[in-house]
Amino acid sequence: MQRFMIADSSDVVRKVGKRILSELDFMVSEASNVVEALSSCQVELPEYLIVDSGMDSALELISAIRGMEGGKDVKIYYCVVEADLKKLMMGKRAGATDFLLKPFDRKILTAVFGHRAIAA
Template sequence: MIRLLVVDENDASRQSAATILKPFGFDVQMADNPLTALAACGNEMPRAMIVDGRLGSALELIVSIRAMPQGRTVRILYALDKADLRRLMEAKAAGADDFVLKPFEQKGLAQALADLKLEARQAFAVS
């Protein structure tokens, strides 16, 4: 299974992402703040992360993840409630790979994680 970490203060958002992604074979882990996310990454780096752009230190979290050993291998998605070019550029400069819109929808997450879904399905089929 492909490990994915959802970092969002909102429990409903974390649960929504998990509900959408688990059927695709993702092992969805959750963190409600950046410190918990950093601890989770220190234990085992996820293959992908979804970071809520409304977190007060979302950009600092992304920079910190990128600075960690294996931090460059993580696919980081920056979650926003609306497309905002300035915020997207800031996230990209911090190290985010792509963005997704909130509230989470299957189509948006599927597009952003398409190659990882294929990887997860292949791993799931082999198991």
């Protein structure tokens, strides 16, 4: 089972994301801030990570994970509220693999990650 982490300051976003992704056969962990996310990643890196762009130090989290052993293999999705080119470029420079628009729902998460869970 592939590991997935949702790093988002919103309890609701984490809860909804965890429920949907768990149903897609991911083992999902949550982090409400950068410190929790880094701490968890130092123990075990996930294969997939959603990082909320609105979280304090979100870009630093992405960069820190990329610097960890095995961190270059993590698929990091930078989650933004709107497709702001400046914000997207900052995420890409920090090391984001791709982007997700927030709020996401079952249809979006299934479209993006559904085939990846099955392939593992």
